[in-house]
Amino acid sequence: xxxRPDVLPPMLALLNLAMIIFALILLFLLFGExxxxxxxxxxxxxxxxxxxxxxxxxxxxxQDQIKDGIHVATGLIYAEGFDxxxxxxxxxxxxxxxxxxxATREGWTEMIxxxxxxxxxxxxxxxxxxxxxxxxxxxxxxxIGRRANIDVEAIEWYVLDLEKEQ
Amino acid sequence: MPDKKVIGLHELYxxxxxEADKLLWGRTSDPVTRRGFLQKGALTALSLxxxxxxxxxxxFPAGMIPAGLAxxxxxxxxxxxxxGLVVLNDKPINAETPPHLLxxxxxxxxxxxxxxxxxPPASIDVSSWTLTIEGESANQKKTYTLAELxxxxxxxxxxxxxxxxxxxxxxxxxxxxxxxxxxxxxxxASWTGVRLKDVLKDVGVKSNAVYVAYYGKDxxxxxxxxxxxxxxxxxxxxxxxxxxxxxxxxxxxxxxVLNGYPLRLVFGGFPASCSGKWLSQIVIRDQVHDGxxxxxxxxxxxxxxxxxxxxxxxxxxxxxxxMPVKSLITFPKTGATIKRTTSLPIRxxxxxxxxxxxxxxWSIDFGSSWNPCAVPVSENRYSWQAFSANxxxxxTGYFEVWVRATDSDxxxxxxxxxxxxxxGYLNNACHRIAVKVS
Numbered sequence: 001x002x003x004r005p006d007v008l009p010p011m012l013a014l015l016n017l018a019m020i021i022f023a024l025i026l027l028f029l030l031f032g033e034x035x036x037x038x039x040x041x042x043x044x045x046x047x048x049x050x051x052x053x054x055x056x057x058x059x060x061x062x063q064d065q066i067k068d069g070i071h072v073a074t075g076l077i078y079a080e081g082f083d084x085x086x087x088x089x090x091x092x093x094x095x096x097x098x099x100x101x102x103a104t105r106e107g108w109t110e111m112i113x114x115x116x117x118x119x120x121x122x123x124x125x126x127x128x129x130x131x132x133x134x135x136x137x138x139x140x141x142x143x144i145g146r147r148a149n150i151d152v153e154a155i156e157w158y159v160l161d162l163e164k165e166q
Numbered sequence: 167m168p169d170k171k172v173i174g175l176h177e178l179y180x181x182x183x184x185e186a187d188k189l190l191w192g193r194t195s196d197p198v199t200r201r202g203f204l205q206k207g208a209l210t211a212l213s214l215x216x217x218x219x220x221x222x223x224x225x226f227p228a229g230m231i232p233a234g235l236a237x238x239x240x241x242x243x244x245x246x247x248x249x250g251l252v253v254l255n256d257k258p259i260n261a262e263t264p265p266h267l268l269x270x271x272x273x274x275x276x277x278x279x280x281x282x283x284x285x286p287p288a289s290i291d292v293s294s295w296t297l298t299i300e301g302e303s304a305n306q307k308k309t310y311t312l313a314e315l316x317x318x319x320x321x322x323x324x325x326x327x328x329x330x331x332x333x334x335x336x337x338x339x340x341x342x343x344x345x346x347x348x349x350x351x352x353x354x355a356s357w358t359g360v361r362l363k364d365v366l367k368d369v370g371v372k373s374n375a376v377y378v379a380y381y382g383k384d385x386x387x388x389x390x391x392x393x394x395x396x397x398x399x400x401x402x403x404x405x406x407x408x409x410x411x412x413x414x415x416x417x418x419x420x421x422x423v424l425n426g427y428p429l430r431l432v433f434g435g436f437p438a439s440c441s442g443k444w445l446s447q448i449v450i451r452d453q454v455h456d457g458x459x460x461x462x463x464x465x466x467x468x469x470x471x472x473x474x475x476x477x478x479x480x481x482x483x484x485x486x487x488x489m490p491v492k493s494l495i496t497f498p499k500t501g502a503t504i505k506r507t508t509s510l511p512i513r514x515x516x517x518x519x520x521x522x523x524x525x526x527x528w529s530i531d532f533g534s535s536w537n538p539c540a541v542p543v544s545e546n547r548y549s550w551q552a553f554s555a556n557x558x559x560x561x562t563g564y565f566e567v568w569v570r571a572t573d574s575d576x577x578x579x580x581x582x583x584x585x586x587x588x589x590g591y592l593n594n595a596c597h598r599i600a601v602k603v604s
Contacts, residue, residue, distance in 0.1 A: 094255050100336075100346040111343050120388045144339045146582040150500070150566060150600050157602065160502035162510070 075099045081134030085128050105136035176291060194465035195554045218537040246422035258282040258387060262350030266499035268515060271552060272325060273353035275416050281351060284384040284395030287444050292403050292428045297491045298403055299383045305370025319360035324409050325549035325576045327354040327517045331465050333436030334593025337583055340475045342590025349597060354550040357432045359413030363406045379455035380407035380431055380442030397457025400433055400440050404602055409434055409548055434548025435519030437465055437486050467587040474586035488519035490594040491579060493526055493571035500599035509558040518569035526553040533581050549569035561602045568598040
């Protein structure tokens with residue numbers, strides 16, 4: 001029996017090498033840019049915790065903290081649909097633009113249509129009814145009559161020393 | 167990496183929003199649609215930072231700070247502004263001045279409210295800044311450099327009050343959409359510039375002129391460079407008033423970038439949105455100007471009074487011109503607790519689009535009785551006027567001090583909300599503060 005030259009090991013080796021090179025190329029394509037980037041000089045964003053929505057309290061706020069039914073970081077009411085509302089609305093503007101406004105479902109729909117017509121808001125798809133329900137339920141108009149009382153609860157009382165003042 | 171420099175998120179976005187996107191999130195954007203698309207891993211980073219999944223992240227417009235991050239108030243200082251302003255919105259920037267910070271005779275530059283509709287120009291070269299005047303009713307098209315404006319025309323200074331048409335929107339019921347201004351979208355500064363009428367006359371105004379309108383160098387929130395943010399104006403008669411200015415200085419200093427540096431219009435007595443910022447072009451129109459925010463429901467109220475909540479078609483909405491008489495108590499800050507033995511000095515500001523303020527009165531019994539304040543005259547028309555009084559309290563307890571101004575036309579402030587309108591403009595209801603006497 002004449003021994004055929006054994007081509008299998010070199011072929012396998014070659015194949016393995018090709019695979020490794022291929023994998024490396026793939027890895028580079030996938031992650032190369034981000035790896036290269038870390039070698040470039042670039043501004044370092046400040047600690048992201050510092051940029052968490054302060055909700056008026058300032059300082060670092062636990063992103064998941066819910067206090068008295070309010071999501072502390074955004075000031076949004078924590079209720080059904082919260083995650084989608086937060087993810088959608090605060091993508092482009094401050095949550096304050098939600099929390100400071102009040103409207104009926106019809107009114108909120110109008111605002112969404114206006115943002116779609118003028119501000120480049122996308123089609124909200126299946127999220128729209130969820131968002132509308134959240135807004136119309138939690139940010140419905142309050143009947144405050146022709147003029148609301150001074151918000152006594154919100155007043156920060158202080159002692160005014162008039163003798164000092166003069 | 168020794169060169170690493172820690173700079174803030176906002177600073178980064180200020181410099182170059184598109185680049186900031188790339189640096190922070192690895193997000194690049196399609197130059198045509200201006201939609202950002204995220205490189206691998208960036209969406210995860212963004213979502214982690216936001217603390218939730220970002221829905222439709224691929225549609226998220228390029229160059230915007232996700233407000234979930236942006237509206238933190240900790241490291242966020244409005245450029246050129248003092249802490250203490252209440253930020254209603256940071257994209258575009260809208261911030262109001264609480265009443266107790268309006269106690270200065272003239273509002274300092276770093277306390278003046280900000281109502282932006284778009285993004286202020288990123289880079290401003292004063293030496294190459296020009297103002298072009300043209301339009302159907304202009305005799306010619308003419309361009310001036312800042313230096314030419316300053317040298318060619320008489321330089322004048324006036325104290326002029328600027329108030330946003332939507333100031334006080336917060337109180338309307340049913341509520342109106344938009345920034346829920348409380349009381350602080352107002353300020354009065356000393357403005358230096360040239361008279362608009364001098365410049366218009368130099369260009370030549372045809373007899374058929376109807377309106378004078380502006381264009382500025384701010385850019386649209388969508389990032390579309392061809393989209394005009396806001397272009398409003400005033401009737402030719404208003405433009406020709408002595409106090410209507412093209413101004414480059416505010417309280418003797420440069421105008422803050424957020425308030426229109428290096429050049430803006432200033433019209434006292436009209437909604438502040440008429441006073442175009444980052445002014446680069448003026449058009450003399452032979453018709454009522456039809457730029458963005460002139461038409462539809464913007465800065466308009468029903469031509470005829472309507473019941474609260476009424477839907478009003480566009481063709482029944484009329485442009486707001488003169489702003490109503492109004493006043494604010496700037497001292498003390500609401501919430502003061504005082505001893506009964508002392509009388510309470512109060513101070514404030516009153517303003518009108520009429521010739522001047524005639525009287526300001528105070529009441530501590532919800533309008534059953536009114537007592538006069540001292541109201542010295544101001545330097546010129548459209549300046550606010552300071553008022554003051556000493557208030558004594560008959561007994562201990564909870565009181566509210568209300569003030570009411572009346573102008574030379576006899577117009578006064580209502581204690582309840584004035585006529586409801588769909589967009590919540592022109593609320594000039596009396597201001598009030600809470601006081602406890604012990």
